[in-house]
Amino acid sequence: MRDVAVVLLNYNGLDLLKKFLPTAIQNSEQARVVVIDNGSTDGSSDWINRNHPNVECITLDSNLGYAGGYNEGLKRVKAAYYALVNTDVELTPGWLSPLFNHLESNPSTVVVQPHILDYSKRTHFEYAGAAGGYIDALGIPFCRGRVLKHCEEDKGQYNSTVPIFWASGACFLIRSNTFWEFNGFDSRFFAHQEEIDLCWRIFNAGYTVEALGKSKVFHVGGATLPPSAKKVFLNHRNSLLMCAKNLPKAKVYPTLFKKLVLDGMIGLVYLLQFKFRLTFAVLRAHLAFYKMLSSTALLRKNTDQNNRYYLRNSILIDYFVFRRLNFRDLNKNYK
Numbered sequence: 255m256r257d258v259a260v261v262l263l264n265y266n267g268l269d270l271l272k273k274f275l276p277t278a279i280q281n282s283e284q285a286r287v288v289v290i291d292n293g294s295t296d297g298s299s300d301w302i303n304r305n306h307p308n309v310e311c312i313t314l315d316s317n318l319g320y321a322g323g324y325n326e327g328l329k330r331v332k333a334a335y336y337a338l339v340n341t342d343v344e345l346t347p348g349w350l351s352p353l354f355n356h357l358e359s360n361p362s363t364v365v366v367q368p369h370i371l372d373y374s375k376r377t378h379f380e381y382a383g384a385a386g387g388y389i390d391a392l393g394i395p396f397c398r399g400r401v402l403k404h405c406e407e408d409k410g411q412y413n414s415t416v417p418i419f420w421a422s423g424a425c426f427l428i429r430s431n432t433f434w435e436f437n438g439f440d441s442r443f444f445a446h447q448e449e450i451d452l453c454w455r456i457f458n459a460g461y462t463v464e465a466l467g468k469s470k471v472f473h474v475g476g477a478t479l480p481p482s483a484k485k486v487f488l489n490h491r492n493s494l495l496m497c498a499k500n501l502p503k504a505k506v507y508p509t510l511f512k513k514l515v516l517d518g519m520i521g522l523v524y525l526l527q528f529k530f531r532l533t534f535a536v537l538r539a540h541l542a543f544y545k546m547l548s549s550t551a552l553l554r555k556n557t558d559q560n561n562r563y564y565l566r567n568s569i570l571i572d573y574f575v576f577r578r579l580n581f582r583d584l585n586k587n588y589k
Contacts, residue, residue, distance in 0.1 A: 255284050255285075255286075256284045256285050256335075256350075256354055257333050257334035257335065258282075258284075258285040258286075258333055258334070258335045258336075258337055258350065258354060258427070259285065259286055259287075259288050259331045259332075259333035259335070259336055259337065260278060260282040260285050260286070260287045260288065260337040260339055260345075260350070261287075261288045261289075261290060261324070261327070261328065261331060261336055261337065261338055261339065262275070262278065262287070262288070262289045262290070262339050262340070262341050263289075263290045263292060263320060263323050263324055263327065263338070263340070263341070264289055264290065264291050264292060264294060264298050264341050265291075265292040265293065265294055265317050265323070266294045266295060266296045266298065267294070267296075267298065267341045267342075268294075268296045268297060268298045268301060270341040270342050270474075271289070271298060271301065271302065271341060272301070274341060274342065274343065274344055274345075275287075275289070275302070275306065275309070275341075276306075277344055277345055278339065278343075278345045279306065279308075279309065281345045281346060281347050281348070281349060281350075282337070282345060282349075282350055283348070283350060283351065284350075285337070285350060286310065286333075287309050287310075288309070288310045288311075288312065288327075288331055289302055289309055289310070289311050289312070290312045290314065290323055290324065290326075290327030290328075291311060291312065291313045291314060292314050292316075292317045292318060292319075292323040292327075293314050293315055293316040293317040293318070294317075299311050299313050310331075312327045312330050312331070314326055314327060318441065318444075319441070319443070319444035319445045320423060320439070320443075320444070320445040320446075320448060321438075321439035321440060321441045321442075321443045321444060321445065321448040322439075322441040322444065324338060324438065324439060325438040325439055325441055328430075328433065328438065331430075333430055334429070334430055334431075335354065335357065335427055335428065335429060335430060336427070336428050336430050336433060337350065337353070337425070337426070337427045338423065338425070338426055338427075338428070339424075339425050340423070340424045340425065340473065342373075342473060342474035342475070343370075343424055343425050343471050343472065343473050343474075344373055344471060344472040344473075345425075345471050346470060346471055346472070348469075349368055349469045349470070349471050350427075350469070351469075352368075352466050352468035352469040353366045353368060353427040353466060353469050354427065356415070356464070356466055357427065357429065360462075360464075362461065362462050363461075363462045363463070363464050364428065364429050364432040364456060364461045364462065364463070365421045365426055365427070365428045365429075365432070365453065365456065365461075365463040365464070366421070366426065366427050366463070366464050366465070366466055367383060367386055367418065367421035367422055367425065367426040367427075367463075367464070367465045367466070368425055368426075368465075368466060368469035368470055368471050369384070369385045369386075369399075369408065369412070369413075369465065369466070369467050369469065369470045369471075370382060370383040370384060370385075370422055370424055370425060370470075370471055370472075370473050371408060371470055371471070371472050371473070372405065372472065372473065372475065373472040373473055373474045373475070374474070375405075376472060377407050377408060378405050378406065378407050378408060379397070379399035379400050379405045379406055379407075379408055380400075380405065380424075380472070380473040380475050381400055381403070381405060381475055382422050382423075382424045382473055382475055383397060383400075383421070383422020383423075383424050383425070383473075384397035384398055384399035384400035384405065384406075384422075385397060385398035385399040385408075385412040385465055385467065385581075386398050386412075386416065386418030386420075386421070386464075386465030387418055387419055387420040387421065387422060387450065387453075388418065388419045388420070388564070388565040388566075389419055389420070389450065389563065389564055389565070390564050390565065390566040390567060390568055390569040390570075391505075391509070391564045391566070391567050391568065392497075392509060392512060392513055392516070392568065393493055393496060393497040393501075393509070393513070393564075394493075394568075394569050394570065395420065395447070395450060396566075396569045396581075397581070398412045398416075398418070398465065398581045398588070399412055399581055400581075401569065401572070401573055401578065401579055401580065401581060401583075401584070402569065402570075402573050404573075404579045404580070406580050406581070408470075410467070411582070412465075412467060412581070412589065413467030413468070414467065414589050415464055415465070415466050415467065415468075416464065416465060416589050417462050417463065417464050418463055418464060418465045419450075419453060419454070419457060419463065419563070419565070420449060420450040420453035420454070420463065421449060421453055421463050421465070422449065423448065423449035424473050424475075425471050425473070426449070432456065432461065433452075436452060436455050436456060436459075438452070439451070439452055440452075440495075440499075442495065442546065443488075443492045443495065443496075444488060445488055446485070446488040446489050446492050447488075447489065447492040447493060447496055448492070450496060451492075451495075451496045451499065451500065454496065454499075454500040454563065455499075455500065457560060457563065458500060458558060458559055458560050458563075483531040483532055483534070483535040484535070486532050486535040486536065486539070487535040487536075487538055487539045487542075488539075489539075490517055490520075490535070490536050490539035490540070491538075491539035491540075491542045491543050493513065494510065494513060494514075494517075494539070494540070494543040495543060495546055495550060497509055497510060497513065498510060498543075498546075498547065498550045499550055500559060500563070501559060501563075502559040502560070502561045502563075503559065505561075514540065516570075517536055517539070517540065518536075520536060521533045521536035521537065524536065565584075566584060572584055
């Protein structure tokens with residue numbers, strides 16, 4: 255029995271559990287499966303207890319979001335490794351072994367991600383993580399196999415094991431002592447980009463995050479939090495917060511200024527499209543970020559930030575100006 259806990263975080267996802275939990279149990283060989291129920295009101299916990307009594311179900315009193323839910327639930331999970339898996343992910347036979355074996359044989363690597371493919375279009379990478387994530391100088395994320403909204407067909411072109419900047423929260427394996435060394439996710443994020451923030455802190459400390467093409471899973475995408483004003487709010491606020499926490503000192507204010515200007519342009523586009531709720535969501539994101547600034551400054555004390563955090567200066571210019579739609583269009587030497 256491997257000392258691995260495959261941990262699914264659930265919030266009112268009974269239909270997803272019925273569809274994907276049996277597969278997770280079947281294909282998570284020699285690992286125990288745990289569900290953290292994030293204050294659901296749809297009977298999820300009762301269904302798990304009735305139908306899968308061997309699955310440990312940790313019940314939280316309220317919805318603490320992705321970040322807070324995992325932080326609180328994982329306090330009750332004792333294992334050397336945590337595999338954090340969304341409830342809308344189809345785990346495949348043998349998905350866990352390559353990830354586990356890689357961490358066992360590579361002490362400097364602390365997080366590994368499988369390749370994440372689209373559940374509905376199974377030949378293509380999925381938006382949330384694809385074959386491993388990076389950011390540009392403004393902290394805008396993109397992936398091997400996914401540049402902005404363009405997802406590539408998986409032809410094995412990224413199957414080599416390589417260091418990445420961030421692993422997708424949809425599915426990754428992390429050493430439990432690493433998770434707690436960095437105090438887990440920043441619960442202020444609630445949801446969206448908390449995994450990038452954690453990986454950035456791990457990167458600043460000199461550890462390695464990698465993606466493995468030997469392991470592939472399928473992700474529905476957007477099932478746990480579909481497009482909405484709330485999602486826009488979280489993405490814009492959390493991107494600012496993440497950069498304020500992790501950027502090198504000399505880059506913090508110039509980068510934040512550029513991000514604020516860019517956000518203003520995005521808000522204006524929403525306004526011209528009569529998407530008033532989305533424009534208001536961007537404004538609320540900025541106001542919420544300003545309220546967080548003082549506590550964020552405290553988190554930066556006695557920490558070192560690595561200047562080599564970004565892969566591209568501007569993924570927006572790459573994509574919209576030069577029309578580099580695929581990851582290898584950015585640089586033919588990228589693996």
